[in-house]
């Protein structure tokens with residue numbers, strides 16, 4: 644492992660424009676479960692029940708969605724950025740970070756101190772609610788208060804449209820601006836670091852391929868193997884919260 648830490652540090656030292664790509668694994672050490680690990684959300688819930696099509700077409704599905712989402716939000720309210728989020732901010736402080744592309748909806752990169760304009764949220768944010776019809780945005784806490792008082796699937800005050808967390812569900816289209824920006828930044832970096840992602844969800848999993856094809860070095864830090872390990876210059880199987888601070892200590 645010490646050898647791999649040194650190799651990662653050398654790659655960072657030799658780079659000027661780094662894109663960090665994060666998935667749910669960067670936040671598990673903050674107490675937010677990922678989807679696919681044992682004990683993750685999909686061991687408790689069936690993903691088929693939470694597609695966008697079910698949400699828009701079925702009131703009972705909306706009740707179930709809000710139940711799951713409320714549970715997720717409660718874990719998020721008490722979550723604090725961990726050592727991995729903080730190490731990524733250090734890359735920004737060093738002037739080496741181009742941007743963070745994240746699949747996460749927890750806002751922990753920004754809470755750790757990353758500049759919001761450098762964080763591309765591919766799957767939206769769970770910290771806001773939006774109306775699917777008129778797009779009005781709501782603060783999440785206010786909507787959660789309505790749920791706590793018994794509203795099982797809240798609707799928009801203005802147009803009576805369906806309210807939904809401002810996240811991208813399975814079956815919902817990806818945000819155009821963020822997706823285009825992420826592809827552009829992935830193609831323009833000199834080092835692409837994946838942290839805590841199973842790299843199985845598209846189009847997110849496509850980003851490291853874009854980076855590699857355009858000549859960037861690729862580092863993958865994840866607890867388990869990913870389908871893209873074979874194309875990486877360096878793979879570290881370990882926990883982000885311990886591996887990243889060690890790498891940053893070497894860089895300094």
Ligand code: NAD
Nearest residue numbers: 666667668671677678679747748749839840841866882883
């Ligand atoms: P995933 O659940 O598919 O995979 C997470 C990966 O991280 C796994 O391969 C796991 O082995 C690894 N991992 C877990 N803890 C780790 C740690 N401490 N250090 C290193 N690796 C660790 O998650 P994904 O690939 O991000 O994608 C799926 C979807 O999950 C995304 O759409 C995202 O929106 C959503 N999601 C987000 C959050 C969040 O915002 N925190 C939480 C759950 C799910």
